[in-house]
Every structure is written in C-alpha cells, then in structure tokens.
Amino acid sequence: GPDPIGSSGFHRTVLKNGSPYCYMKVCLVLQDQETRLNAVELKSLIITGLKDLHGEVGAALPFDVLKFDEGSLTAVLRVCSGGLVKLWSSLTLQGYYQSQACAFRVLQVSRFNL
Amino acid sequence: MCSDLDRTPRTLLVCDRSSFLDEKNRVSPQVEKLHFNHKVSVLLPGCSVTPSNLDLVMNTFSSFYLIKKLPVHELLDPGLQGAINQGVVYGLSFGTRIDEDTCVALMPKGRLVLSLDKDSYELLGVEGKPSRFNHRTCSRFVVSVDLTDSSMAPGGRGHTRLLTGLRSHLQLQTDFLLSHHPEGGASLQPLLSRYDWSKHEPEVSCRHLTDLTCPDFRSCDCHSLLEWIGAVEADISCESSSSSFLSSFTCPEPNDVLSHALSVSICGLLLPHDVQRLIQELRCHLQQTQLESWASLTVHGFIDSPVSWGDNEHGVLSGGENFYNLLMFPDHTYHLHLATGAYDTCPP
Numbered sequence: 001g002p003d004p005i006g007s008s009g010f011h012r013t014v015l016k017n018g019s020p021y022c023y024m025k026v027c028l029v030l031q032d033q034e035t036r037l038n039a040v041e042l043k044s045l046i047i048t049g050l051k052d053l054h055g056e057v058g059a060a061l062p063f064d065v066l067k068f069d070e071g072s073l074t075a076v077l078r079v080c081s082g083g084l085v086k087l088w089s090s091l092t093l094q095g096y097y098q099s100q101a102c103a104f105r106v107l108q109v110s111r112f113n114l
Numbered sequence: 115m116c117s118d119l120d121r122t123p124r125t126l127l128v129c130d131r132s133s134f135l136d137e138k139n140r141v142s143p144q145v146e147k148l149h150f151n152h153k154v155s156v157l158l159p160g161c162s163v164t165p166s167n168l169d170l171v172m173n174t175f176s177s178f179y180l181i182k183k184l185p186v187h188e189l190l191d192p193g194l195q196g197a198i199n200q201g202v203v204y205g206l207s208f209g210t211r212i213d214e215d216t217c218v219a220l221m222p223k224g225r226l227v228l229s230l231d232k233d234s235y236e237l238l239g240v241e242g243k244p245s246r247f248n249h250r251t252c253s254r255f256v257v258s259v260d261l262t263d264s265s266m267a268p269g270g271r272g273h274t275r276l277l278t279g280l281r282s283h284l285q286l287q288t289d290f291l292l293s294h295h296p297e298g299g300a301s302l303q304p305l306l307s308r309y310d311w312s313k314h315e316p317e318v319s320c321r322h323l324t325d326l327t328c329p330d331f332r333s334c335d336c337h338s339l340l341e342w343i344g345a346v347e348a349d350i351s352c353e354s355s356s357s358s359f360l361s362s363f364t365c366p367e368p369n370d371v372l373s374h375a376l377s378v379s380i381c382g383l384l385l386p387h388d389v390q391r392l393i394q395e396l397r398c399h400l401q402q403t404q405l406e407s408w409a410s411l412t413v414h415g416f417i418d419s420p421v422s423w424g425d426n427e428h429g430v431l432s433g434g435e436n437f438y439n440l441l442m443f444p445d446h447t448y449h450l451h452l453a454t455g456a457y458d459t460c461p462p
Binding site for chain 1: 124125126127128129130131132136138139336337340341343344345347348349350351359360361362363412414433435437439453460
C-alpha cells in the first residue's frame with residue numbers, strides 16, 4: 001500500500017502502460033455548420049458508429065463523454081485502454097449524422113487526462 | 115486480429131515519493147531538465163484569491179519572442195555565441211509538427227537539435243542518427259550539435275559545414291520561439307533587428323472553484339489522482355453518478371468537499387528557472403497554511419518538441435506526452451509523477 005506521508009527516504013516506482021483508460025479529444029464536423037446537438041445525441045451517434053463497425057459487442061463498449069462543448073462540437077471521451085482501437089476506428093468511419101455528412105476529427109489522444 | 119484491436123499507445127509513468135528535506139530528492143534537477151515548457155497549472159485548495167507572493171511569481175515569468183521565418187543558420191551567428199556559451203538562451207521551432215516537419219530546438223547548454231525527414235537530412239549533409247521513432251522505414255533523422263564545442267567556433271570545420279548546410283543546401287527557415295535568462299537579452303537584439311519579431315508575456319488565467327470534490331491523496335492510486343487533477347484543470351465535472359448515461363467518471367473514493375479552490379494556468383514558452391521559483395513560493399505558502407493542505411503543480415512540455423528531458427529524443431507517437439505533476443505537502447514531502455511516451459527515454 002502507499003507509504004504514510006511524512007516517512008523519510010526516496011521511493012521510485014516506474015509504471016509501463018499502467019493507465020487503465022485512454023482519453024480522446026474529438027471534434028464533430030457537420031455538413032450543415034448550423035446544426036447543433038447535445039451530449040446525449042453525440043453519445044448516441046458514437047454508439048451507432050460502434051455498432052455499425054463492430055456489431056453488438058462493439059456497441060456495448062463502455063465509454064464516457066467527460067466533456068462536451070455544444071458551441072464548437074468538441075468532446076473529451078474516455079474509454080478503457082483495450083477499447084481505444086475500436087472506438088477510434090468507428091469514429092474515423094462515421095460518415096453520417098441523421099441525413100447529413102459528418103466527420104470526426106481526432107484532435108488528441110493520450111493515456112493521461114492531463 | 116482480436117489482439118490487434120486491443121493494442122494501445124504505450125506510456126511510461128514514473129512515481130517518486132520523497133521529501134524536499136531528503137538529500138536524495140532530485141526535484142530541482144528534474145525540473146531543470148525539461149527545458150521547453152508550454153503550460154504550468156497550479157491547483158490550490160482553500161483559496162479564493164491568489165496569495166500575493168504567488169501572484170507576483172506567476173506574473174513575472176520570463177517573456178519570450180516569436181520570430182517569423184527565421185533562417186536557422188542565424189543561430190550560428192557569432193553575435194549569439196556569447197549568450198549561447200553562457201547557457202542563457204532557449205529556442206524552439208513554432209508551428210512545426212515533430213512527425214511531419216523539420217523541428218529545431220536550441221537548448222540552454224548550447225546544443226542545437228534538428229529533427230528532419232530523410233530528404234532534408236540528406237540535403238543538409240551533416241552527420242546525424244536515425245530517429246528512435248521510425249516506424250518501418252528509416253524516414254526521420256536527428257542531428258545534434260554542441261555549439262560550444264571547439265569545432266563549432268566560427269570558422270571551425272564543423273561550423274562551416276553546418277552553416278553551409280543550413281544556409282545554402284537546405285535553406286531551412288522556420289517560425290521560432292526564443293527566450294532567455296535576464297542576462298542574455300542584449301545579445302539577442304542584433305538577431306531580432308534583422309527579422310519580423312513580436313514579444314509575448316506568458317498568459318496567466320485564474321479560476322475560482324467552489325464545492326470541489328477532492329480525493330484522499332494518501333489512498334488514491336497515481337492514475338486516478340492524475341485523472342482527477344486533469345479533470346479539474348479541464349473543467350470536467352466529477353459530479354455525475356456512476357450510472358449516468360453520459361459518463362461514469364466520478365471522483366475517487368474516499369473524498370471530501372473543498373469549499374474553495376484556485377486553479378491557475380500559465381501558457382507560453384516557460385523556463386525551468388521560473389518553475390523553480392514558483393515551487394519555492396508554493397512551499398512557502400504551504401508553511402503558512404493548515405496541516406492538511408497541499409498544492410498541485412503540473413508542467414507540460416511541448417508535444418512537438420524534438421527533445422523531452424535533457425537532450426533525449428522526444429516523439430509524438432499518438433500522444434506526445436511529456437509532463438510532470440508535483441503534489442506538495444506542508445511537511446515538505448512530495449509526490450512527483452513524470453509521464454512520457456513509450457519510446458521516449460525514462461525521465462530522470
């Protein structure tokens with residue numbers, strides 16, 4: 001367990017690939033730039049994309065919309081590390097929102113939220 | 115096929131726990147080695163306004179210059195040699211992507227690092243090494259030159275070769291961020307007078323937070339801790355319940371609610387010695403506050419810098435992380451987390 005604060009000495013731990021999650025900053029670009037959607041609609045859209053590409057198992061992949069800015073349609077997503085490739089691939093191939101063309105731009109991907 | 119889908123970008127996280135009073139602690143050299151910092155964030159519990167000593171330090175970070183279309187051979191100019199030999203000049207190419215463009219870093223010990231694609235490297239004609247971040251083919255190279263070496267004195271063989279390469283063969287030109295310790299300012303003036311430049315002050319922004327749910331740092335694992343700090347800095351809510359549709363992210367348990375906290379961020383080309391000053395002031399602040407207090411400092415390196423800690427090569431892979439978080443306590447103990455990508459060298 002962790003050492004109590006105040007104990008003397010120097011302790012170093014090196015963790016490789018220890019982070020359980022991956023974080024993605026993405027931006028949704030829509031054909032009609034006036035269209036707006038809320039966080040729930042965004043999450044539903046991503047789930048649809050996961051189902052289209054990876055089937056029912058893909059659609060069950062848990063991910064979190066940590067933050068969503070409705071003005072710029074930019075979101076921060078969190079997914080378990082093993083699910084990154086599935087999520088990223090379905091975002092890449094997501095071509096339509098309702099009846100208009102759309103694209104997800106992946107702005108940043110990291111194993112750390114910072 | 116299934117195992118390929120599970121692959122994730124690899125990272126390295128170093129967790130140090132020690133005390134500033136312990137002779138083995140290395141916080142100061144570790145801070146000094148991350149030469150190029152673009153953002154410093156501070157999280158202070160129990161504050162609704164920035165304490166005056168901290169406010170002074172945060173608003174007196176060194177200013178820096180942005181030079182447009184600087185021909186890189188100008189960094190070999192004899193007029194700059196004095197400042198470079200003194201170790202007071204820091205520089206980084208601006209708007210260049212480490213995996214696609216040529217990136218340049220001028221480190222305070224006088225080392226010039228160029229990260230080049232294969233064609234540019236061959237045109238330059240100076241010996242370098244293949245990048246550690248090459249994927250299948252050898253498509254990127256790193257040239258690292260010690261400008262304080264005797265062969266790099268003006269007129270020396272190495273100097274002439276590099277100058278010819280940068281000026282005539284490759285004709286390398288890039289937007290460039292330049293900063294200096296206070297004593298180096300005068301020797302930059304001749305260089306600045308020849309090009310289009312602007313001076314910038316680091317941008318400081320403050321947020322006052324109320325009713326912030328905060329984990330117990332003694333029992334929190336390091337990944338959850340860093341995730342929580344990142345959430346606070348990115349203004350991500352920890353309030354959703356774990357059964358919410360949108361997000362199951364919650365503050366790690368056990369936790370407590372802080373009635374007030376202050377989140378400050380400083381952005382620009384930030385120098386290690388200003389970060390050192392800030393750490394000293396944060397430690398002073400903690401001595402004057404309650405026993406259960408703490409202060410969090412996060413320092414981010416540039417994603418597109420060709421070097422991370424020291425003169426070790428840095429690449430982006432998919433994240434480009436090179437940052438550290440220093441969590442300090444009133445009894446002089448600290449937790450230091452240093453993170454970097456898988457192919458980067460382990461932080462010091």
